[in-house]
Amino acid sequence: MLTFENVTLAFGGLTAINQLSFTVREGQIYSLIGPNGAGKTTTFNCINRLYTPHFGHIRFQGEDIGGYKPYQIISLGIARSFQNVELFSKMSVIDNLLTGLHPAIKQNPFAIAFRLPSFRKSERAARNRAEEVLELLGLSQMAGEEVRNLPFGYQKMVDIGRALMTKPKLLLLDEPVAGMNPTETEHLGGLIRRLREEMGITVLLIEHDMSLVMNISDYITVMNFGRKIAEGLPHEVQQNQEVIEAYLGEVETGAGH
Amino acid sequence: MKRVKMLLQHKWLWLPAILILLYPVIVGGSNYYIILINMVGINAISAMALNLLTGYGGQISVGHSGFLAIGAYAAAIFSTKLGVAFWLALPLGGVVTGVIGLLIGIPAVRLKGHFLAVATLGFAVSIPLIAMKWDSLTGGFAGISVKKPGLFAGSTPFYYLVVFVTAFLAWIIYNLIHSRLGRAFIAIRESEIAAEVMGINVPLYKAFMFALSAFFTGLAGGLYVFMVGFISPNDFTLTTSFLILAMIVVGGLASLPGSILGAALLTLLPYMTDRWIGVTNAVIGLAMGAIILFLPHGLASLWKRRRRQAQAAQTGEEGEVSPFVNI
Numbered sequence: 001m002l003t004f005e006n007v008t009l010a011f012g013g014l015t016a017i018n019q020l021s022f023t024v025r026e027g028q029i030y031s032l033i034g035p036n037g038a039g040k041t042t043t044f045n046c047i048n049r050l051y052t053p054h055f056g057h058i059r060f061q062g063e064d065i066g067g068y069k070p071y072q073i074i075s076l077g078i079a080r081s082f083q084n085v086e087l088f089s090k091m092s093v094i095d096n097l098l099t100g101l102h103p104a105i106k107q108n109p110f111a112i113a114f115r116l117p118s119f120r121k122s123e124r125a126a127r128n129r130a131e132e133v134l135e136l137l138g139l140s141q142m143a144g145e146e147v148r149n150l151p152f153g154y155q156k157m158v159d160i161g162r163a164l165m166t167k168p169k170l171l172l173l174d175e176p177v178a179g180m181n182p183t184e185t186e187h188l189g190g191l192i193r194r195l196r197e198e199m200g201i202t203v204l205l206i207e208h209d210m211s212l213v214m215n216i217s218d219y220i221t222v223m224n225f226g227r228k229i230a231e232g233l234p235h236e237v238q239q240n241q242e243v244i245e246a247y248l249g250e251v252e253t254g255a256g257h
Numbered sequence: 258m259k260r261v262k263m264l265l266q267h268k269w270l271w272l273p274a275i276l277i278l279l280y281p282v283i284v285g286g287s288n289y290y291i292i293l294i295n296m297v298g299i300n301a302i303s304a305m306a307l308n309l310l311t312g313y314g315g316q317i318s319v320g321h322s323g324f325l326a327i328g329a330y331a332a333a334i335f336s337t338k339l340g341v342a343f344w345l346a347l348p349l350g351g352v353v354t355g356v357i358g359l360l361i362g363i364p365a366v367r368l369k370g371h372f373l374a375v376a377t378l379g380f381a382v383s384i385p386l387i388a389m390k391w392d393s394l395t396g397g398f399a400g401i402s403v404k405k406p407g408l409f410a411g412s413t414p415f416y417y418l419v420v421f422v423t424a425f426l427a428w429i430i431y432n433l434i435h436s437r438l439g440r441a442f443i444a445i446r447e448s449e450i451a452a453e454v455m456g457i458n459v460p461l462y463k464a465f466m467f468a469l470s471a472f473f474t475g476l477a478g479g480l481y482v483f484m485v486g487f488i489s490p491n492d493f494t495l496t497t498s499f500l501i502l503a504m505i506v507v508g509g510l511a512s513l514p515g516s517i518l519g520a521a522l523l524t525l526l527p528y529m530t531d532r533w534i535g536v537t538n539a540v541i542g543l544a545m546g547a548i549i550l551f552l553p554h555g556l557a558s559l560w561k562r563r564r565r566q567a568q569a570a571q572t573g574e575e576g577e578v579s580p581f582v583n584i
Contacts, residue, residue: 048454074456086451088444090511099440103456112436113429119436126437162455 001026001202002047002170007056009046009226016042017053018226024170024219029196029203031213033237034223035246040206041083043223044172047204048073048080060170075103077169081159081176083206089148093139093158096147097130100165133161137191152179157188164195170202171195177209185209189216214238222246277420281413291412295484297524298419299477304504304516305430306473311502312510313434314466315446317370320361320377322497323384324471328354328478329488330388333401336483343406343483350479351472358471362464381498388490400489403482415484422480426473427513433469434513442466443511503541507548509555518556 002024009017017039024030032040045051046058049070057064060076068076079100088096098105105126111119134140137157142150147158156176163171173192177185189212195201207213213220214234222230222237224246230237237243276283284290307321332350335341341349361380368376388395395401409415433439441462444452453459482488500523508519526544530537552558 050450050453069458070453071456071458074454080454082451086448086454088447088451090447091440091443095440095443098437099444099452099457100455102437102441102444105437107437109433109438112438113432115432123436166456 001028001061002204003057003059004043005057005059007043007046007053007058009042009051009053015226017046019056020223020226020228021056022221022228022231024202024204026169026202027196027200028218029192029205029216031205031207031217031220032223033207033210033213033220034229037225038223039226040223041174042226044080044174044204044206047078047172071103074166074168077166078172079163079166079168079170080172081156081163081174083174083178085152085155085159087147087155087159087162090146092144092146093150093161094127094130094134094143096158096162097133097165098126100162101126101129104166129165133164136164137161153181153184156180160191164201167199168201170204172204172206174206175208176205177207177212182211185212188212192216281416286413288412291416292484293525293528295412295416295419295480297521298423299480299484300501300504300524301423301517301520302426302477302480303474303501304508304520305427305513306470306477307501308505308508308511308513308516309430309434309442309473310466310470312505312512312516313439313446314442314463314470316365316463316466317374318377318467318470319374319495319498319502320380321470321474321501322493322495323377323381324354324358324474325478325481325497326384326388326488326490326493327357327471328475329482329492330395330401330478331475332479333403333482333488334394336403337401343409347476347479347483350482351476354475354478355468355472358475359464359468361471362467365467366460366463378495378498381495385490385494395490398490400487400492401482402487405486406483409483419480419484422476423517426476427517430473431513438462438465503545505555507545507555509557512555512557514560515555515557522556 004020004022007017007020008015020039020043032043034040042051046053047060047065049065049068049072052066057066059065060078063076065073065076088099091099105122107119107122110116131140131143134143137160139154139157139161142154147155150158156179160171160173160176163173176192177188180188192203192205193216196203205213205217217234220231220234220237221228222240222243229246230240230243232240280294281291303321303325306324307318310316310318328350330350331353332346335346335349336343361377365373365376389397391397405415409418434442441452441457444455444457445459445462445466449459478493481492485492504519504523505516506519507522508517509515522544523541526541527537530540548556554561
């Protein structure tokens with residue numbers, strides 16, 4: 001579904017991603033792990049076309065996405081959440097979700113200006129969809145709340161909800177459980193599974209919480225200093241000597257980011 | 258309609274509504290007092306238009322005097338040189354301003370914060386100069402005289418026109434804000450990266466924001482020229498831009514009632530103090546300082562605070578009603 005072919009990206013002298021290749025198959029929960037600065041979020045930013053790799057190709061469903069602009073990526077079926085919650089903080093929860101539906105809503109300025117029936121109909125449909133997602137995430141009672149007033153854990157859920165609005169084929173989650181307690185983490189793990197099983201969403205996950213990663217991943221790629229140092233099934237990665245040296249030792253000191 | 262009914266349920270809104278409708282009678286048809294409120298309406302439209310761009314969209318502009326001037330000149334030129342009827346010249350003036358706003362918006366898309374402010378400042382400074390030098394079109398220093406529109410020639414009919422247009426445009430801008438479009442504007446203000454990832458074409462929407470804001474401001478300019486019957490290069494200068502900016506800061510950023518309140522306050526204050534020479538600016542400065550100190554979110558936050566208190570209390574106890582909130 002998503003393929004990286006020898007992708008390389010450098011910022012000045014620093015090679016953020018170095019000849020990275022991996023393939024996410026449809027229906028997988030695929031995890032990208034590695035110590036801080038390994039290039040994981042940069043990888044997401046390449047998929048979103050916020051960065052353009054200097055070498056290599058990124059293909060989604062066989063098509064090279066290099067020709068698309070950042071705002072066009074979501075229409076291909078790729079949605080994303082952010083590591084540090086890039087929510088629209090002065091908007092209500094439901095307005096955040098409605099904004100997530102932006103590319104799917106058709107409203108012309110004329111219909112909007114005069115509140116024509118076509119506008120009201122599309123707005124109602126959008127609200128129904130938002131309520132559906134709120135219910136799925138258990139956020140229904142917070143619909144009208146301004147996002148900045150919510151605890152961090154809920155903000156992360158809103159971030160995921162916003163990404164779900166367009167019913168994406170591929171969901172990129174950047175450290176969804178950072179700052180969550182074990183119960184919340186387990187709950188979110190269950191939710192990610194449900195997204196895959198009930199909605200057929202493929203998930204590409206960046207996460208430092210090993211309990212979650214080992215629990216729900218079908219396949220894992222480990223990065224360090226922009227390179228892939230290992231890949232495999234969770235138990236294979238866990239036993240890989242290089243991974244243990246490069247990464248698992250690091251968790252103790254650098255946990256959380 | 259449902260929203261109108263909801264508004265009508267607020268009994269305290271009835272008093273200002275009746276006051277506004279009976280105002281020409283109350284002041285005995287006095288031109289002076291009628292034009293005063295006309296100016297409030299015209300400034301309120303400009304303030305709402307600027308708030309759409311700055312308060313909701315997060316793009317600063319000190320160039321709105323330029324848009325007012327273009328709207329006024331365009332309406333005047335359509336009406337005098339091309340003989341276009343008033344009711345058509347006014348929206349056409351808005352459209353011309355909107356197109357120019359789009360042209361300004363395209364380069365402005367690449368600029369942020371202070372740089373955008375300086376670019377729009379340059380625009381505001383250059384428009385009066387262009388109007389001054391482009392004799393054949395603008396009449397240069399002498400300006401353009403416009404015949405007042407037949408049906409609305411009297412000050413009382415024109416007053417009702419201004420009230421209607423202001424209310425109508427407030428409704429339109431309200432609708433724009435509460436839609437896919439408005440959400441995209443606010444999203445751009447809050448996080449451009451997230452907006453982009455959510456599928457919002459940020460440069461396009463920024464340019465569009467400028468065009469819309471310019472369009473509404475151009476309409477205000479058109480109303481002005483038909484009210485005064487005359488436009489010259491010095492009618493809208495940089496000072497006007499800063500005054501409109503002050504209106505939305507004092508009234509409340511990202512608030513339509515705030516725009517109207519701010520426009521009312523900063524239009525009426527200079528008139529109320531103009532018998533004491535030199536006092537006007539001091540009073541405006543003091544008022545602004547006081548509001549920014551004590552109400553950093555503008556006059557509109559009084560209303561929000563009151564609503565929150567009402568929600569919290571829910572005992573039906575009648576709270577103190579600020580006179581500002583009632584307008």
